[in-house]
Amino acid sequence: MEIASIETFRGGIPLHTPFKTALRTVTVAETIIVKIACEDGTVGWGEAPPTHVITGDSLASIQYAIESIFKPILIGESLNAREQLFEKVEESMVRNTSAKAAIDMALYDCIAQQANMPLHQFLGGYRERIETDYTVSVNRPEEMAQDARKYINNGFSVLKVKVGKDEIATDIKRIQAIRAEIGPDVLIRLDANQGWQAKEAVRAIGKMEDLGLTIELIEQPVNAHDFEGLKYVTQHTETPIMADESVFSPQDAKRILSMGAADLINIKLMKAGGIHQAMKIAKLAESYGVDCMVGSMIETKIGITAAAHFAASQPNITRYDFDAPLMLTGDMVNGGITYKDSRIELGKEPGLGIRSMNQSFIVE
Structure with missing residues (x-):
């Protein structure tokens, strides 16, 4: 089963109460959503929020990594060689862990669907x-x-x-x-x-x-x-x-x-x-x-x-x-x-x- 397309979307949902820690205050959950579609119609989902004070990732950097780095190396690849896919993602960029996580979870979603099993x-x-x-x-x-x-x-x-x-x-x-x-x-x-x-x-x-x-x-x-x-x-x-x-x-x-x-x-x-x-x-x-x-x-x-x-x-x-x-x-x-x-x-x-x-x- 080959990867046919990868799309990204920017999303945002307000919190009903501000979330406050020693590092930041959050009022809106901003995120980059990833949609991976395979040639057989299987669709996998992932996301990555920007958490500047912890991961250093921003909305722009996450979207860029997915669209410009991961997308070109993954489209056309087979889910059957999943260790190679995860290796490619990990080695293609240093850090950028949130963007990697979004792609990773969408891939796992597709792979578990291929196996006809809940991911857990x-x-x-x-x-x-x-x-x-x-x-x-x-x-x-x-x-x-x-x-x-x-x-x-x-x-x-x-x-x-x-x-x-x-x-x-x-x-x-x-x-x-x-x-x-x-x-x-x-x-x-x-x-x-x-x-x-x-x-x-x-x-x-x-x-x-x-x-x-x-x-x-x-x-x-x-x-x-x-x-x-x-x-x-x-x-x-x-x-x-x-x-x-x-x-x-x-x-x-x-x-x-x-x-x-x-x-x-x-x-x-x-x-x-x-x-x-x-x-x-x-x-x-x-x-x-x-x-x-x-x-x-x-x-x-x-x-x-x-x-x-x-x-x-x-x-x-x-x-x-x-x-x-x-x-x-x-x-x-x-x-x-x-x-x-x-x-x-x-x-x-x-x-x-x-x-x-x-x-x-x-x-x-």
């Missing part, structure tokens, strides 16, 4: 359904506590709380306010988005431990390139530490794992360059006995569907951060994963199960 089954089929957390954006402590209560009332039992934007004392007040509002039984994960220095992170986490705030894990407390600092925090705290922005590639993962610099790894398709490279990271982590989370940027249901299928396929991917479509005011596509409160159903349709695109959210 094609990749390994470890789980049939998963459960996402919900993110509490960084705001005033009282506002974050109210948001946390709302999400719990909406059926979520795991919260991912953003910190790292202000002084650590303020972050501790935020967690105290949330705990006071929702009680001790709800799982809380913290994401500092590189907002702390290593020694102050150790002091902050130690204070949270002494206060009995019961944090499940803390994600990326220090700068992405500060591997030694990440190791210092991991070695000097009891709370598990997760590497996120520090791990883009399998090479990054190997360094983190061999150093013992983190207890867990957060894999994102937009960092890894798609499922093909993400699978290598997951397998490498598994060889070290390390569990992974799969998360996302602010993506529409296209990207989250691909990420969810990948996450459900592997045994050591035990945590899921797929709430982005729930933050949007509409759906970019018909089909894909479905939500019931925090539970995600992957569906039984071949590939990603995406049937069509919603034209009302296409920008141009």
Whole structure:
């Protein structure tokens, strides 16, 4: 089955509430959508949002990479030689991981449809359904506590709380306010988005431990390139530490794992360059006995569907951060994963199960 055409579209969906982290504030989910059509009529979908502060990718750079670099080397190629396809994409450009991810997930969608299997089954089929957390954006402590209560009332039992934007004392007040509002039984994960220095992170986490705030894990407390600092925090705290922005590639993962610099790894398709490279990271982590989370940027249901299928396929991917479509005011596509409160159903349709695109959210 040969690739007949590759098209790109710019899309945008407003968020119903601004998404705030230590790195940025997002009000509209902008994205580049990829449509790969094969000669037999099979259609695969992918997407890539611009996340300048993490991947360095913009709408323009993503679209250029797909249209000018990947499209010429893929059209006319056979899906039967899929390892060659993924090799061509990876070697054709350095970095540009978001653009690579969009092409990668569209290719996997076509390949799994060719195999007549849902993508998660094609990749390994470890789980049939998963459960996402919900993110509490960084705001005033009282506002974050109210948001946390709302999400719990909406059926979520795991919260991912953003910190790292202000002084650590303020972050501790935020967690105290949330705990006071929702009680001790709800799982809380913290994401500092590189907002702390290593020694102050150790002091902050130690204070949270002494206060009995019961944090499940803390994600990326220090700068992405500060591997030694990440190791210092991991070695000097009891709370598990997760590497996120520090791990883009399998090479990054190997360094983190061999150093013992983190207890867990957060894999994102937009960092890894798609499922093909993400699978290598997951397998490498598994060889070290390390569990992974799969998360996302602010993506529409296209990207989250691909990420969810990948996450459900592997045994050591035990945590899921797929709430982005729930933050949007509409759906970019018909089909894909479905939500019931925090539970995600992957569906039984071949590939990603995406049937069509919603034209009302296409920008141009």
